[in-house]
Amino acid sequence: MKLGYARVSTDDQSKASQVDALIAAGCERIFQECCSGQSKDRPQLSLLLNAARAGDVVIVQRLDRLGRSLKDLMSLLDSFKSAEIQFISLTENIDTTTAIGELAFHMIGSIAQFERKLISERTKIGLEAARARGRKGGRKNKLSKQDVKKARAMLLDARITKTEVAKHFKVSRPTLNKALARSS
Structure with missing residues (x-):
């Protein structure tokens, strides 16, 4: 039919x-x-x-x-x-x-398959070239090194919670936790 x-x-x-x-x-x-x-x-x-x-x-x-x-x-x-x-x-x-x-x-x-493989290869080459020039991929950190130092200082006060610190820097609590863990 x-x-x-x-x-x-x-x-x-x-x-x-x-x-x-x-x-x-x-x-x-x-x-x-x-x-x-x-x-x-x-x-x-x-x-x-x-x-x-x-x-x-x-x-x-x-x-x-x-x-x-x-x-x-x-x-x-x-x-x-x-x-x-x-x-x-x-x-x-x-x-x-x-x-x-x-x-x-x-x-x-x-x-179509050839095109997909070419795109993949070009992407890998581009990422390797960027790394060789010292560039790091991914999102930029929302908190600078200075912000993380200030957050650590704020958290030394037992009356201030992580949630309050996160609000102060206008980030989520998981973002604050990641920044703190990265700088350890």
Whole structure:
């Protein structure tokens, strides 16, 4: 069975051209909705995923109708493949029912994986370079060394609580505790 999916982001947009293309592609059932592609809550997409069975073909007019991020697209396409559901994107000419379409699908997946690894490597190199220059990552301390000395002095008075000291420096008590522990 050929199942179509049409999505627009706002009520001002029309799904008509998508629906026409899906009908022309032979879709027997079309799931339509109006919501952002970034939204995880897409009821019609969930219905489509529940309705699709092994041997079915899911068709979209364009890849961006199925999802905005490459990660989400690849996750959906992987779930289609594992459930033996074929996929066609009309505009991009991706058709996993053919050998070339399957190759295109794998190339997109390989490029996405390559991109993730490049980003990870660049991040690690950048952090190492920053450390070599003496930079330390993470948030800046909310309390300076002087503030910590003052806090210690305040806490020598048995009438003053840690909660009062934390309020004085406009930090939470756990933040004060961490600053005190760091300076020990």
